[in-house]
Amino acid sequence: MRIGPRLWLDRLFTALSLMAVLMIVVALIAILLPMLWRGSSAVVFRGTVEFRRMQLEQHGRGDSDDVRAEVEQAARIRQGAYDLLEQFAIVVDPSGMEKRARQIHREFGKQLEHRGVPEDQAAELQSLSKRLRGELLAAFEATEGPEALTHVQTVLAHAGDMRLAGTVAAQYFELAGRYKNALANVDLGRRAEYGVLFRQVQEALRDLLGPPPGSPLPAIIKDQYGATRWDQATRHMERLLWVEKWLPSRPGELLQKVRVPMEQEFRGTVLTKLFPYVREHVGDMLQPRWTCYWQFFFDDSMSSHYFGGVGPEILGTVLVTALAIAFALPVGVATAAYLVECAGDTRPTRVLRTCVNTLAGVPSIVFGLFGLAFFVIYLLPKLGLREGSSILAGASTLALLVLPVIIRASEEAIRTVPRAYKEAALALGASRFRCFVTVTLPAAMPGILTGLILSMSRAAGETAPILCTAAVAMGPVPTSLMQPTRTLSYSSYDMAVGDKMAMLAPHNQFGMVMTLVAIVLLLNIVAIVIRGRISRKLRGQ
Amino acid sequence: MRKMWQVTMWAVLASMLNGMPGLADVTAGNTNLQIEGSTTVGPIADEFVEAFKRIHPQVSITVKKTGSGDGAAALIDGRCQIATMSRFMKSEEFQKAVAKGVTPVAHAIAMDGVCVIVHPSNPIKALKIEQVKDLYTGKVTNWKELGGADMPVVVISRDTSSGTYETFSHFVMGKSRMFEKVEYVNSNPQAYSRVTTTPGAVGYVGLGFVDEKVKALEINGVAPNRKTIQSGRYPLSRPLFLFTNGYPELGSMVHAFCTFYLSEKGQEIVEAKGFVPVTNY
Numbered sequence: 001m002r003i004g005p006r007l008w009l010d011r012l013f014t015a016l017s018l019m020a021v022l023m024i025v026v027a028l029i030a031i032l033l034p035m036l037w038r039g040s041s042a043v044v045f046r047g048t049v050e051f052r053r054m055q056l057e058q059h060g061r062g063d064s065d066d067v068r069a070e071v072e073q074a075a076r077i078r079q080g081a082y083d084l085l086e087q088f089a090i091v092v093d094p095s096g097m098e099k100r101a102r103q104i105h106r107e108f109g110k111q112l113e114h115r116g117v118p119e120d121q122a123a124e125l126q127s128l129s130k131r132l133r134g135e136l137l138a139a140f141e142a143t144e145g146p147e148a149l150t151h152v153q154t155v156l157a158h159a160g161d162m163r164l165a166g167t168v169a170a171q172y173f174e175l176a177g178r179y180k181n182a183l184a185n186v187d188l189g190r191r192a193e194y195g196v197l198f199r200q201v202q203e204a205l206r207d208l209l210g211p212p213p214g215s216p217l218p219a220i221i222k223d224q225y226g227a228t229r230w231d232q233a234t235r236h237m238e239r240l241l242w243v244e245k246w247l248p249s250r251p252g253e254l255l256q257k258v259r260v261p262m263e264q265e266f267r268g269t270v271l272t273k274l275f276p277y278v279r280e281h282v283g284d285m286l287q288p289r290w291t292c293y294w295q296f297f298f299d300d301s302m303s304s305h306y307f308g309g310v311g312p313e314i315l316g317t318v319l320v321t322a323l324a325i326a327f328a329l330p331v332g333v334a335t336a337a338y339l340v341e342c343a344g345d346t347r348p349t350r351v352l353r354t355c356v357n358t359l360a361g362v363p364s365i366v367f368g369l370f371g372l373a374f375f376v377i378y379l380l381p382k383l384g385l386r387e388g389s390s391i392l393a394g395a396s397t398l399a400l401l402v403l404p405v406i407i408r409a410s411e412e413a414i415r416t417v418p419r420a421y422k423e424a425a426l427a428l429g430a431s432r433f434r435c436f437v438t439v440t441l442p443a444a445m446p447g448i449l450t451g452l453i454l455s456m457s458r459a460a461g462e463t464a465p466i467l468c469t470a471a472v473a474m475g476p477v478p479t480s481l482m483q484p485t486r487t488l489s490y491s492s493y494d495m496a497v498g499d500k501m502a503m504l505a506p507h508n509q510f511g512m513v514m515t516l517v518a519i520v521l522l523l524n525i526v527a528i529v530i531r532g533r534i535s536r537k538l539r540g541q
Numbered sequence: 542m543r544k545m546w547q548v549t550m551w552a553v554l555a556s557m558l559n560g561m562p563g564l565a566d567v568t569a570g571n572t573n574l575q576i577e578g579s580t581t582v583g584p585i586a587d588e589f590v591e592a593f594k595r596i597h598p599q600v601s602i603t604v605k606k607t608g609s610g611d612g613a614a615a616l617i618d619g620r621c622q623i624a625t626m627s628r629f630m631k632s633e634e635f636q637k638a639v640a641k642g643v644t645p646v647a648h649a650i651a652m653d654g655v656c657v658i659v660h661p662s663n664p665i666k667a668l669k670i671e672q673v674k675d676l677y678t679g680k681v682t683n684w685k686e687l688g689g690a691d692m693p694v695v696v697i698s699r700d701t702s703s704g705t706y707e708t709f710s711h712f713v714m715g716k717s718r719m720f721e722k723v724e725y726v727n728s729n730p731q732a733y734s735r736v737t738t739t740p741g742a743v744g745y746v747g748l749g750f751v752d753e754k755v756k757a758l759e760i761n762g763v764a765p766n767r768k769t770i771q772s773g774r775y776p777l778s779r780p781l782f783l784f785t786n787g788y789p790e791l792g793s794m795v796h797a798f799c800t801f802y803l804s805e806k807g808q809e810i811v812e813a814k815g816f817v818p819v820t821n822y
Contacts, residue, residue: 200753219809220588244753246661254662254690254740304587377618388575388620389605467607474587475603484603497728498606499584500750500815 032517039514042507046230047291049074050210054225054307059299070287077284078209084274085205085212088266090182092194094140097175101140104175105133107168125163132158132172139179145188152180187268197243197265204240205278208233209285222303222504229507230288237282241275296511300477305495306505310512312477316391316485317519319478320470321460323395324402328455331399332406333448337436339407340414360404365464371397372468389484394470401465402455409451413444446535453527457520463489473498488516574602574794578612578625579704580728581747582781585651586625588810589801600794609704616784617643622795624784627653627704644787649780650802652817654748654770655708656757656777658733660740665689667759670776674713676743679720684741696723697735697744705729708779709745745777749815770817781816 049070055061090097108129112122132155139151155176164170210226211218218224227233243262246255263275278285299309335356343349375393380386417440425435463471471490478485495509496502502509576586583606590602605611605621612624613634618641630638630645638645657673659665665687675681676694685691698719699706710719726732732744737754748765751757757765760776769775789796801807808818 218813219592219806220813221591223813244661248664252685252690253664254692255664257662303591304584376620471605472603473583473606474590476601483601494606497730498580499587500730502730503733 035510035517036514038507038510039512039517041231042511042514043294043296044290044292045507046288047293048226048228048230048233048286048288050226050286051228051291054228058221058302058307059295061295074285074287075213077281079213080281081205081209081274081278081285082212084270084277085202087182088198088269088271088274089202090179091188092191092198094179097179098137098140101133101136101172101175104168104171105129111168125169128158128161128164129169129172132169136172136175136179139176143188143191145183148183148188149180152176152183156180182270194266194269197262198271200243201240201262201271201274204236208236208240208278208282220303222306225307227286228307230286231507233282233286233288237278240278297515301508304474304499304501305491305508305512306501310488310491310515313486313488313491313512314515314519315477316471316487317460317489317516319391319481319485320394320398320466320487321456321523323391323481324398324459325452325456327396327399328403328406329452332403332451333410333441335403335407336410336414337441339411341432341436341440356404356407360408363464364401364462365467367397367401368465368468371400371465376469386482389469389472390482391470391478391485392481394466394485395481397465397469398459398462401462402459405455405458406448406451409454410444410448413447413451414440416447417443442534443538446531446538449527449531449534453524453531456523456527460520460523461489461516463493466490488512488519492516572600572794574600574623574798575605575615575621576602576623576625577605577607577615577621578784579609579627579781580606581609581627581653581703581705582625582650582783585781585811585814585816586623588814589798589807592806592810593798593801597794597797602798608702609707610702613638613645613784616645616786617641619643619786622785623798626782626784627779628707629782630784645784646786646788648783648785648799648802649819650783650799650807651781651811652770652778652819653781654765654775654778654817655705655712655745656748656751656765657743657745657760658736658751658755658757659743660736661754661756662740663689663692663756665758666756667762670713670761673743673758673760674715674717677714677719677723678717679722692741695739695742696720697732697742698723698725699729699732699745700725700727705745705747708777712777747815748817767817771819780819 049067052062052067053071056064056067109126112125117125135151135155139148139155142148142151155172158164159173206212206226208227211224227236241262243260243265245258245260247258249256261275263272266272293309296309297314298311300312301308301310339349339353343352371393372389375396376387376389380390380393385392421439421443422435425439426432430438466487467490470484471487472484473486473491473494475484475486492509492512495512576590583604586604590604593600593602605615606625609626609628612621612626613630615621616624617634617638624645629647635645657668663684665684668687672681672687677696677698679696681687681694683691683693696719699709724735726735726744729746729750732746733750733755736742736744746755748770751765763769763775765775765777770778783799785795785799789799802811802819808820811818
């Protein structure tokens with residue numbers, strides 16, 4: 001071949017290799033960076049006053065006086081919004097007032113009895129009370145504004161009645177007054193129409209600011225706080241300020257999405273004031289501040305990963321992985337040593353080698369099912385240990401999974417140690433065992449470590465083998481190796497399929513995945529540094 | 542020195558293996574509770590456990606969510622005390638259980654509706670149950686045929702091992718089978734997100750997953766909501782179960798857990814999780 005085309009081919013090859021490397025780098029950046037970036041939002045974000053309140057109440061973190069003061073300050077500004085909401089709620093949903101009116105009538109009857117009012121007078125007052133109550137209920141039920149107003153005015157006409165002054169019945173007039181004020185601002189005819197949208201407003205405001213003051217404490221922790229993060233708050237604001245409607249364009253065609261400001265839907269009512277108020281004051285209501293939630297890596301999760309961190313998951317992952325490696329590494333290296341040093345190249349060893357290679361290709365779920373059948377159901381109970389999934393069973397299964405990789409890598413590493421090393425050691429009178437331990441093994445260490453890195457990363461990320469043997473979605477922090485544990489890989493899966501949590505708290509899902517990637521990365525870096533040191537030492541530098 | 546270190550290491554390892562909780566399990570009886578089963582009921586169990594931990598801090602409870610069928614198998618094998626299931630136990634499972642000396646007892650802890658959902662841009666609002674069946678058997682392949690827009694139907698179903706699938710196929714499919722173009726997804730969130738991104742899609746999810754981004758259809762003229770599901774008027778209503786081996790011993794932790802849904806707090810949790818409580822508390 002002439003020199004010209006050869007040079008040209010050489011350059012082409014170099015360019016292609018460079019491109020391949022570049023593509024790998026780009027792919028790494030395109031996959032890893034967004035994941036790490038979005039995951040970091042679980043740790044560093046703009047936390048609101050709700051977040052600080054949660055930290056104080058659930059973990060006792062932060063200065064309690066400071067947080068209280070902040071909460072109170074925010075509550076004062078929020079009250080403005082709640083007042084507007086309340087005025088509107090009276091008309092749209094008067095069931096609370098209905099209940100109150102009935103209660104007043106009952107209490108009034110008791111009061112009359114208690115005060116010893118003469119019987120005929122008491123009967124007269126009671127029938128008056130009943131009439132007033134009836135009028136009020138009719139006003140609440142009315143669907144026309146003027147009709148409701150006449151009922152309210154009939155009640156208010158009795159306001160001057162001295163016999164009722166100072167009794168419970170006087171509260172009728174207060175109710176009537178409140179309802180009258182509210183009526184001035186709302187069109188009763190659209191009550192049903194308002195109902196659905198108003199519920200959306202109420203819900204969005206609840207999600208934004210937490211349960212309104214005076215309401216009972218919600219049953220699950222997730223609902224006890226408003227938006228703890230500013231990015232969450234902006235999502236809730238969107239739901240509060242805008243309503244998505246799907247309107248028909250032409251018959252037989254798809255509906256078109258229209259975004260209408262919520263304010264427009266409540267035109268002419270007192271509620272229109274709510275939206276500009278919230279928009280203007282949302283910063284003061286929530287007081288966002290940049291927060292570094294480093295406890296994410298240590299905290300237990302709350303409300304199925306809606307709040308809290310991934311502490312138990314990290315512990316579980318590290319425990320299971322470390323234990324699996326501790327089981328697999330000695331066995332793997334010993335097997336490799338046997339295969340290279342003692343077994344020779346006979347038919348049985350070739351079959352054995354093929355078996356190891358095949359084992360490396362077996363799908364991980366098969367290992368999982370084997371682990372379930374062998375370790376969980378058969379071996380561990382037989383040894384007198386607790387039945388059921390446990391860290392020990394999971395680690396043993398993972399050890400089997402990574403064993404072939406370790407064997408293969410170690411075998412190659414041991415094989416490539418120069419014969420001269422061994423011959424020198426043997427010539428000096430070392431036994432074969434001593435020669436292997438002091439000369440061959442240290443020289444093969446970098447290659448063995450490479451196998452270790454690969455298998456460690458694989459063990460940390462595998463889900464299927466621990467699904468049936470070690471992992472649970474929810475459970476206490478393990479205190480012994482015989483207990484099951486949560487792990488990062490399984491919990492990521494659980495978060496994605498089980499609940500709505502991945503939708504409601506995507507930052508926590510990303511945070512969990514980021515942690516898993518970071519752990520694998522960290523393990524790799526440590527192993528690579530150690531490998532580098534050993535190889536330098538081997539080269540005598 | 543080196544020897545001492547070795548001895549310590551072995552001692553630590555031994556103590557971890559046979560550590561205190563291992564022994565405590567045996568001595569203190571029921572302080573260790575294992576729950577396994579449905580991905581639909583799992584979230585309720587999670588929150589129950591969280592609330593339960595505050596009342597009984599000494600109990601350690603683990604929850605696993607892999608599917609109703611796995612829950613039944615684990616209960617039969619004795620690998621868990623409580624199986625969460627989004628469907629009733631099948632008669633084959635009962636037979637297997639009885640053969641192994643396990644008597645499954647059901648506790649219905651909540652109600653759920655399987656809601657048929659479409660993209661909000663779809664003009665269809667209501668369907669008859671037979672029409673839904675036609676969609677899933679491939680008899681209807683364009684929304685036009687049901688009076689909607691001219692748009693091919695993309696049919697989404699849950700995987701065949703899920704309890705939600707069982708419920709749907711029991712109520713809707715009857716004896717007929719889904720046609721080969723049906724797309725199977727593994728979980729409720731997947732079905733939900735597939736429908737939110739595909740204008741021609743139809744799928745089914747639990748009531749808790751219905752929000753303004755998808756449209757739940759009226760089935761036989763009944764819209765799915767708390768009232769219609771609780772009364773059973775919505776045709777695809779189903780109870781969610783906890784299964785135990787025999788009725789749990791009174792006063793035991795299993796009993797306390799299985800009756801937790803009767804408390805006000807339990808009912809509130811069920812509702813907060815997007816399901817329908819069995820009673821009006």
